[in-house]
Amino acid sequence: MDDLRNIFTCPSRRDLLSWGVAASGCLLVGRRLLAQDQASGTSALPGPKLKGLARHEALYWEPRAEGRVQCTLCPRACEVADVERGYCGVRENQGGKYQTLVYGALCSANVDPIEKKPLFHYLPGTQAFSIAAAGCNMECKFCQNWQISQFRPEQVESVLVDPERLVRTCQAQKCPTIAYTYSEPIVAYEYMHDSAALARAAGVGSVMISNGYIQRPALLKLCRQLTGVKIDFKAFTESFYREWCAAELKPVLATLSALKEIGIWFELVMLVIPTLNDSAEEIRDMSRWIVKELGPDVPVHFTRFHPTYRVTNLPRTPVATLDACRRIALDAGIHYVYAGNVPTHPGENTYCHSCQTELIRRVGYQIKSNEVKDGKCPKCGVTIPGVWSQEQALAFKPRV
């Protein structure tokens, strides 16, 4: 999950308005912030402020006795009684029918570098129109965007943006990609699916920035519309997932294997948290699993933790720890391993896995140079795995 802090800790509404459309085409809508430039009439996302809930019939559920429903979208498989909601807080049983409450209810919209997702091998140097709705199907105690992911839609200020308007706005902002990000897009499945389908038809790609907590049928259907995926790989132990994310590791592994099978471009991010998931043994086990099950070409980002939400008693990740993780993963055979949230670190750069030539130099989210030519290393000519053109992105067809 890429970090929304810069949005939610922006100094003032005035600042936001002055930066917003004029500077970067940035529209920020979030809890306690509405940076829509209504005064000047120039709004990146001209949706009306949402009153009430954005209800829409949900996909992936089955009726049960006495008006209950069983959600089959994510591995939790919540059985939900009438008037109650699932664990995500954004899907509700109304009279024996399951509804999503966030169809087009965007609480955050921003034009971000694709590197911020982070996706390093997907159209580097381009912008992604990045959006979110409230809700998540995990509760990571270290969540960076908990102000929107862990709240329910009534509790987060949102604007209503239907799929058509989203795609038009993305095009107006000259973004080749829509990124479903910040919170957990899986729980806004219906909107993401419909928008991505429309976007694809309009020549716009869609990437999902997700925890990967989804059941296979829903994933397969969704990947017919997506053009890239980033998965937050929280850790490589069940105990970590249970204790720190209120979830399970096994379904995430199944998702990763399914993504490999589908053939969609995806990258992995692991937020390295001191003492919790940073043991050399765990990193080694995870790296070996990745190489064996997913192959060596899946980029892995080890990113720096900073104290937040319910984990405020641990320090930021030492850079040396990120270095160690990176070294272990490279030694295990993963070709592209990055260090994240450490601007100017050499681990931000892309080096050819064959000849080690520096291909892409980054400082933070900025691309300083990009030597990849037609998806190949200019020096040794080896193919660099990734998505290097919009045509390539839109040409993707799932293998299953």
Next chain:
Amino acid sequence: MSGSSTRREFLTRAGAMAAGAALGTCGRLALASASGLDQSEPGRARVVVARDDALATGEPGKHGALLLKVLNAAMQKLTGAADAASAWRTVFKPADRVGIKVNTLGLSTQPAVVDAIIAGLRLADVPAANIIVWDRFDTELGRAGFTISKSGTGVRCRGTDAEGYGSGNRPEIEQSGAVGSAFSRIVADEVDALISVPVLKDHNLAGVSLGMKNFYGAIHNPNKYHEHNCDPYIVDVVAHRYIRPKWRLTVCDGLRAQCHAGPGHHSGYMWPFGGLIVGTDFVAADAVATSIIEEQRKQRGLKTLEEEGRPARHVATAAARGLGIAELSRIERVEI
């Protein structure tokens, strides 16, 4: 609070009936009580189950006067006070800022019950401006028949969040046991005494949705705490410093109760219990209310909650944590 009667009407009724709320005039009236402020022996609790046949029929809004009479009688029995005003003063002081937490999800608290409670608080000289009726959302309160009132000198009634843009939770995450939540500003900042007014009803996960479960409405993320029959999460919530030290009274609305398929409204499982369950030991009040639901289930040939795989574990957990008494053998269930 209800649309059908005014605060003035209730105050008038309160004044007229306060002195005359004798048990004998209430028909089949039942009382029970709890520990602490109640008159039970040490190590025991008293819970009052106050019923009247008339309350089991017709529109609850038409029974305002009778409800107050029944509630006052219950408070007297609970506290051992000689009259209704003294009973309320045993539990509430004039300077208290009182939050009345209703339940408006599914089968909802009747506004008439809340009106009776407000009248009781007024007997204890709690100013109307010090009383707030609240739940999660304005919209849910409205659907349940409450009139939103956010300002003025009278009793206020509002949700923590106005649907569309909620800002009613405190910004920080409070840890309480396994729970990490942003609490409602109402419970955190605006009140120093709480009355829980749940509905006597079944819950598909927790077994029952009663006085303790009602405070899931005080946190921003109750959907995160439904596993393992909501246990120990319900207890973690009510044990929090914003709730436990402030919680003075439970008045469980049993006018219309539901023994299965809750918390949504399912008429096939409702029955006209026609009474209130009142206690100052909130664990004991929930234990008695749970037993009433189990009794009804048994009468209908339904499985026990345990057999259904959703025992009300949290009641025993609360007792184990020392929050109150859950063993029915240690609870004096007083019925009138």
